[in-house]
Amino acid sequence: MTAILSVRDLEKTFGSIVAARDITLDVPAQQTVGIIGANGAGKTTFINMITGHLRPTKGTIRLEHLDITGRPSREITRLGISRSFQVAQIFPSLTVFENMCAAAAAAGSNGVFARVLAPLKSPATIREAEASIELFRIAAYRHALASTLPQGIRKLLDIAMAVVGSPRVLLLDEPTSGISVEEKFGVMDVVMSALKSRKLTVLFVEHDMEIVARFADRVLAFYDGTVIADGAPAAALADRRVQTLISGTKPAVEGHSHA
Amino acid sequence: MWSRANLFGTLAFIAVAAVAPALPPWLVSLATIAFANALVVLGLVILWRAGLVPFGQALFYATGAYAVALLSRYAGWRDVFLLIAVGAAAAGIVAFLVGFLLARYRDIFFAMLSLAMSMILYGVLVKTETLGSTDGFHVESGTFLGYEPRGRALNLALFWLVLGLSAVSAFVITLYFRTVAGALAMPARDNEIRLEFLGISVTRLIHLKLVISGILAGLGGALAALAVAHVDPNMAYWTTSGGFVFVTILAGVGSVAAAFVGSLVFELVRSIAIDLLPGFWQLILGSALLLTILFLPEGLGSLFYRLRRTPEKGS
Numbered sequence: 149m150t151a152i153l154s155v156r157d158l159e160k161t162f163g164s165i166v167a168a169r170d171i172t173l174d175v176p177a178q179q180t181v182g183i184i185g186a187n188g189a190g191k192t193t194f195i196n197m198i199t200g201h202l203r204p205t206k207g208t209i210r211l212e213h214l215d216i217t218g219r220p221s222r223e224i225t226r227l228g229i230s231r232s233f234q235v236a237q238i239f240p241s242l243t244v245f246e247n248m249c250a251a252a253a254a255a256g257s258n259g260v261f262a263r264v265l266a267p268l269k270s271p272a273t274i275r276e277a278e279a280s281i282e283l284f285r286i287a288a289y290r291h292a293l294a295s296t297l298p299q300g301i302r303k304l305l306d307i308a309m310a311v312v313g314s315p316r317v318l319l320l321d322e323p324t325s326g327i328s329v330e331e332k333f334g335v336m337d338v339v340m341s342a343l344k345s346r347k348l349t350v351l352f353v354e355h356d357m358e359i360v361a362r363f364a365d366r367v368l369a370f371y372d373g374t375v376i377a378d379g380a381p382a383a384a385l386a387d388r389r390v391q392t393l394i395s396g397t398k399p400a401v402e403g404h405s406h407a
Numbered sequence: 408m409w410s411r412a413n414l415f416g417t418l419a420f421i422a423v424a425a426v427a428p429a430l431p432p433w434l435v436s437l438a439t440i441a442f443a444n445a446l447v448v449l450g451l452v453i454l455w456r457a458g459l460v461p462f463g464q465a466l467f468y469a470t471g472a473y474a475v476a477l478l479s480r481y482a483g484w485r486d487v488f489l490l491i492a493v494g495a496a497a498a499g500i501v502a503f504l505v506g507f508l509l510a511r512y513r514d515i516f517f518a519m520l521s522l523a524m525s526m527i528l529y530g531v532l533v534k535t536e537t538l539g540s541t542d543g544f545h546v547e548s549g550t551f552l553g554y555e556p557r558g559r560a561l562n563l564a565l566f567w568l569v570l571g572l573s574a575v576s577a578f579v580i581t582l583y584f585r586t587v588a589g590a591l592a593m594p595a596r597d598n599e600i601r602l603e604f605l606g607i608s609v610t611r612l613i614h615l616k617l618v619i620s621g622i623l624a625g626l627g628g629a630l631a632a633l634a635v636a637h638v639d640p641n642m643a644y645w646t647t648s649g650g651f652v653f654v655t656i657l658a659g660v661g662s663v664a665a666a667f668v669g670s671l672v673f674e675l676v677r678s679i680a681i682d683l684l685p686g687f688w689q690l691i692l693g694s695a696l697l698l699t700i701l702f703l704p705e706g707l708g709s710l711f712y713r714l715r716r717t718p719e720k721g722s
Contacts, residue, residue, distance in 0.1 A: 222603050231604055238601065239597040239598050242597065250591060254591060264615070266587050306601075313605070
């Protein structure tokens with residue numbers, strides 16, 4: 149199977165600090181990849197490089213056969229890689245419906261002339277906005293101002309906005325952060341079933357190992373800027389280094405220094 | 408509601424056009440200037456909705472005015488339609504050029520940089536003898552496709568011209584606010600990161616808004632030059648820009664019609680204030696602005712939609 153996303157020797161340094169290094173991996177289409185790692189392990193740096201928010205110091209990123217390394221984020225978005233954020237990026241002074249319309253119109257229009265000539269609330273954008281609102285089950289909040297939404301709904305809205313315009317790859321940066329423990333599984337159920345129905349390739353950053361074990365087909369464990377384990381959730385989460393360095397289920401072994 | 412607003416606008420336009428010959432000449436002249444300035448205010452509304460306050464819109468206003476004045480003086484062009492088209496286009500080109508820099512800035516930096524740009528033009532105008540220096544120069548009265556009115560007829564012809572262009576601009580900008588580019592103003596103000604990750608360049612979006620607002624300001628300046636029959640560097644001075652900001656606050660950015668009503672109210676209050684208290688008219692204007700901000704923070708325009716909403720609540 150050909151990979152939809154391939155990364156080769158990716159590296160990012162900020163001065164003398166190495167935020168990511170030697171990252172090489174392939175993601176086949178429609179796989180759901182969980183990314184784990186402690187704070188500062190390079191997970192968000194990795195996502196930021198793929199989405200064009202950061203330019204890698206070294207290495208290449210390909211979307212199918214297209215080299216997208218270092219392209220601006222809006223171009224990468226147009227090519228089919230979309231993302232949600234750790235802190236939901238929404239339009240606070242618009243309602244949920246208007247947020248979705250703005251997203252659908254923005255993602256659906258190409259070029260300045262299309263944007264000057266087409267109405268924002270065209271039948272097509274309204275249809276797409278309504279469909280997303282249903283898909284992510286936020287219809288109860290349709291006319292609520294986005295600034296007044298509870299945290300879980302904000303995250304769902306953020307992800308829903310990332311999904312309009314039919315991306316092929318979706319990166320979710322901590323979709324459950326800021327959500328209470330009781331709500332986490334419910335939110336992830338909604339998100340994952342919505343994404344499955346759109347046949348998306350998903351990479352999501354997550355700290356909760358139970359969520360990773362339940363929703364991921366594959367786990368990438370980050371430590372110190374690089375991938376230390378890559379495999380099926382059961383295998384990756386049972387990896388000794390993952391257990392000592394990330395999930396904390398095993399104490400550090402003496403003599404294991406990693407500086 | 409869309410067609411109702413349009414109908415109301417069309418009726419108001421016809422009524423004002425029809426009643427003009429019966430009005431005293433001073434009022435017609437005042438309304439001519441007010442509506443010419445309202446076009447500039449409409450341009451401010453476009454930027455304001457995206458969260459930008461241009462404190463140097465006089466740059467485009469003066470560009471439009473001087474383009475008309477210079478063409479009429481040195482090239483002998485007299486046709487008002489041609490002059491106005493060139494004035495608006497010249498301002499649009501200037502906006503396009505300065506836009507490469509301005510569109511990258513936000514908030515106070517945008518405001519101050521646009522102010523700086525307009526003051527550069529002011530400096531050039533003041534120091535250049537061929538451009539009339541501090542005194543500026545007289546603008547010959549124009550012709551309307553060969554028709555050459557004088558006195559009262561000219562006064563009315565100019566008014567109808569300004570009114571017609573106002574109606575067309577109001578209609579076009581109302582449509583623009585419904586387009587993707589127009590309606591993304593609030594999202595751009597709210598969250599640029601989200602828009603970028605939806606594939607939109609906010610810088611280009613703002614650049615486009617600058618060009619549209621520049622064209623409107625140039626149109627207003629060109630009309631003002633013809634209406635006043637004079638241009639001077641004050642048209643590029645920061646107090647002129649400040650006046651447009653003042654009217655935008657007075658009118659509010661919620662409706663297109665408010666720009667015209669607000670501009671008319673501003674000119675009326677100003678001329679009445681000058682009449683009543685020649686030495687203190689700024690005091691009255693300042694108080695009017697203070698009262699607006701205190702009691703109508705969304706401007707005069709919010710009166711329209713408050714009136715419109717009240718009966719809907721009952722049903």
